[in-house]
Amino acid sequence: MAKVIVWNLMTLEGFFEGREKWDLGFHEDAWGEELAALSSDFGRKAGLLVFGRVTYEGMKAYWTSTQEEGETKAFMNALPKLVASRKLTGSDWNNTTVTADITGEITRRKAEAGKDIYVFGSAELTESLLAAGLVDEVMIAIAPVTIGQGTPLFKPNAEKRHYALIAARPLKNGTVILHYGVKAAA
Numbered sequence: 001m002a003k004v005i006v007w008n009l010m011t012l013e014g015f016f017e018g019r020e021k022w023d024l025g026f027h028e029d030a031w032g033e034e035l036a037a038l039s040s041d042f043g044r045k046a047g048l049l050v051f052g053r054v055t056y057e058g059m060k061a062y063w064t065s066t067q068e069e070g071e072t073k074a075f076m077n078a079l080p081k082l083v084a085s086r087k088l089t090g091s092d093w094n095n096t097t098v099t100a101d102i103t104g105e106i107t108r109r110k111a112e113a114g115k116d117i118y119v120f121g122s123a124e125l126t127e128s129l130l131a132a133g134l135v136d137e138v139m140i141a142i143a144p145v146t147i148g149q150g151t152p153l154f155k156p157n158a159e160k161r162h163y164a165l166i167a168a169r170p171l172k173n174g175t176v177i178l179h180y181g182v183k184a185a186a
Helices: 033-045 053-063 071-078 102-111 123-131
Strands: 004-010 015-017 046-052 081-084 096-099 116-120 137-142 163-170 176-182
Touching: 004 015, 004 123, 033 046, 033 071, 033 116, 046 053, 046 102, 046 123, 053 071, 053 081, 081 102, 096 102, 102 116, 102 123, 116 123
Parallel strands: 004 116, 004 137, 046 081, 046 116, 081 096
Antiparallel strands: 137 176, 163 176
16 A cells, blocks of 8 residues: 655745745755755655646646756656646646546555655645545655745644654754654544
8 A cells, every 4th residue: 555645845934835836945945965865765765746736837847847857857757647636637747647536536546556655745735635634644844944924834724633753854954854654533
């Protein structure tokens, strides 16, 4: 059975993007050789990447046009991708499927044997999957920076949830990676 793992970077105050969509300048405060290595590791471990529509549009625009070369670009373009959207009906990005029934599709794919399912970005999608009990683990890189305003990764009105610490790893640049298991509702 595959695990669903949410991965994101956020600021100390909990924002995964700044004031505007795709305001991700703080990622530079977290990025370095250690996160680059982790990114490559994700590519080797992932069987499926999952995005909400907005994250998908940004990821597709970047990874299909960047001149950057390397493992991350290779796996982002090659791995199977699943997009949660009620607006899109298809995609021209390699190995991409679009679904309006993300919880049904994740439930089905999670039951299959295989590599893990990674959810990148996508705060709204993350909340939906957490509410449906489909997330197994949450990994967050906390960048050593505050930005004052932005979009929170975890929604303020979400239900209370409990997490079990799997690992906490400080990086040389001050970023801390927190890795939690999602505890089942009591």
